[in-house]
Amino acid sequence: NVAAHISLSNGFASPLSEEMILPNGNINENLTAETGLNYEIGLRGNILNKWLNFDVSYYFFPKNNEIVSDGQQPATYLNVGKTLNQGLESAVYSAWQDDTKTHWLQYAKVWASHTFQQFTFVEYGDSTQIVDNTISGTSPQMLALGFDAKTKVGFYLNTQFNYYDAMPLNNANNEFAD
Numbered sequence: 001n002v003a004a005h006i007s008l009s010n011g012f013a014s015p016l017s018e019e020m021i022l023p024n025g026n027i028n029e030n031l032t033a034e035t036g037l038n039y040e041i042g043l044r045g046n047i048l049n050k051w052l053n054f055d056v057s058y059y060f061f062p063k064n065n066e067i068v069s070d071g072q073q074p075a076t077y078l079n080v081g082k083t084l085n086q087g088l089e090s091a092v093y094s095a096w097q098d099d100t101k102t103h104w105l106q107y108a109k110v111w112a113s114h115t116f117q118q119f120t121f122v123e124y125g126d127s128t129q130i131v132d133n134t135i136s137g138t139s140p141q142m143l144a145l146g147f148d149a150k151t152k153v154g155f156y157l158n159t160q161f162n163y164y165d166a167m168p169l170n171n172a173n174n175e176f177a178d
Contacts, residue, residue: 001045001046001047001050002043002044002045002046002047003043003044003045004041004042004043005040005041005042005043005044005057006040006041007038007039007040007041008037008038008039008040009037009038009040010036010037010038011035011036011038012033012034012035012036013033013034013067014033015028015031015032015033015067015077019031019067019077020077022076023074023075023076028076028077028078030078030079031067031077031078031079032065032079033065034063034064034065034066034067034079035063035064035065036061036062036063036064037061037062038059038060038061039059039060039061040057040058040059040060041057041058042055042056042057042058043055043056044056051094052092052093052094053092053093053094053095054090054091054092055089055090055091055092056088056089056090056091057088057089057090058086058087058088058089059085059086059087059089060084060086061084061085061086062082062083062084062085062122063082063083063084063085064081064082065079065081066079066080066081066082066083066121066135067079067080068080068135068136068171069136071170071171071172078125080121080123080124080125080130080171081121081122081123081124081125082121082122082123083119083120083121083122083135084118084119084120084122085117085118085119085135086117086118086119087115087116087117087118087119088115088116088117089113089114089115090113090114090115091111091112091113091114092111092112092113093109093110093111093112094109094110094111095107095108095109095110096108096109101152103152104151104152104153105149105150105151105152106150106151106152107148107149107150108147108148108149108150109146109147109148109149110146110147111145111146111147111148112143112144112145112146113143113144114141114142114143114144115141115142115143116140116141117138117139117140117141117142118134118140119134119135119138120132120133120134120135121133121135121171124171129172130171130172133168133171133172133173134167134168134173135168135171136167136168136169136170136171136173137167137168137169138167138168139164139165139166139167140165140166140167141163141164141165142162142163142164142165143161143162143163144160144161144162144163145160145161146158146159146160146161147159166178
């Protein structure tokens with residue numbers, strides 16, 4: 001009950017309209033689309049007589065022409081060069097269902113997901129100080145835990161806890177959000 005998967009995808013992301021407009025109202029004609037080739041490999045399935053379900057994936061995504069803000073207000077956006085987005089995503093869950101419909105608890109599910117990601121600058125225009133820095137607004141680790149339940153009389157319970165690691169607020173990585 002385990003399957004492996006491999007994915008290779010090539011694509012682009014055009015600049016958003018808000019990124020195209022300069023603070024003076026003119027159009028930023030120098031901004032180009034981000035491009036990249038994404039590699040992904042993973043396993044998903046279940047073990048322990050289908051009691052434990054899992055999904056684990058690793059991705060490696062080098063991008064060209066990353067669009068970032070210059071950090072000023074109002075913001076001007078520019079293509080800075082190359083970045084590398086890579087990470088490991090995992091999820092596990094276990095669920096129980098009363099197929100006989102005789103118990104007061106009809107369904108229960110416990111689940112967790114974790115993401116570890118490194119989004120870094122490989123090239124940043126003419127600056128060597130930014131290279132290897134984390135891209136602003138990306139949290140190195142994220143964790144979500146939850147419990148879902150449904151009772152015979154129709155009451156539902158859905159709980160979730162989220163954790164986000166400290167993330168840089170600028171490309172220089174000298175200010176962080178807790």
